[in-house]
Amino acid sequence: MTENQIQSTPKFEGVEVKIGGTVYTVPPLSLRQVKSLQSTLAEFRSLTADGFDVAMFDKVLLVVQTALSRNYPDITLDALADMLDLTNSIVVLNAVMGASGLLSSGNTTSPNQTSRPIGT
Numbered sequence: 001m002t003e004n005q006i007q008s009t010p011k012f013e014g015v016e017v018k019i020g021g022t023v024y025t026v027p028p029l030s031l032r033q034v035k036s037l038q039s040t041l042a043e044f045r046s047l048t049a050d051g052f053d054v055a056m057f058d059k060v061l062l063v064v065q066t067a068l069s070r071n072y073p074d075i076t077l078d079a080l081a082d083m084l085d086l087t088n089s090i091v092v093l094n095a096v097m098g099a100s101g102l103l104s105s106g107n108t109t110s111p112n113q114t115s116r117p118i119g120t
Helices: 031-036 038-045 054-068 077-083 086-099
Strands: 015-019 022-026
Touching (some): 022 054, 022 086, 031 054
């Protein structure tokens, strides 16, 4: 999916995050999506910073792609794997979890918050 393929008006409201210079609207997961990702989401809810390792990357990609596909149906796991890094993947995952009501109110991302690269 290229920048030109991104629709200008997302179908669902959500949290805005910047990935690779482009702002994406990350919508909440649908009920069907939450149901299908239930075990993975449970792992994320109990995850600590020390518990996050390389084995979780595929799960992060799956959850993020699933949520983004509501507004960007052509986005692929491969495209996301190239777009996300260690910094923005956590921001985007928190946006998904927060928009979906899966984080406590103290940990949610503001609906208008965009991620920024480290050092800016």
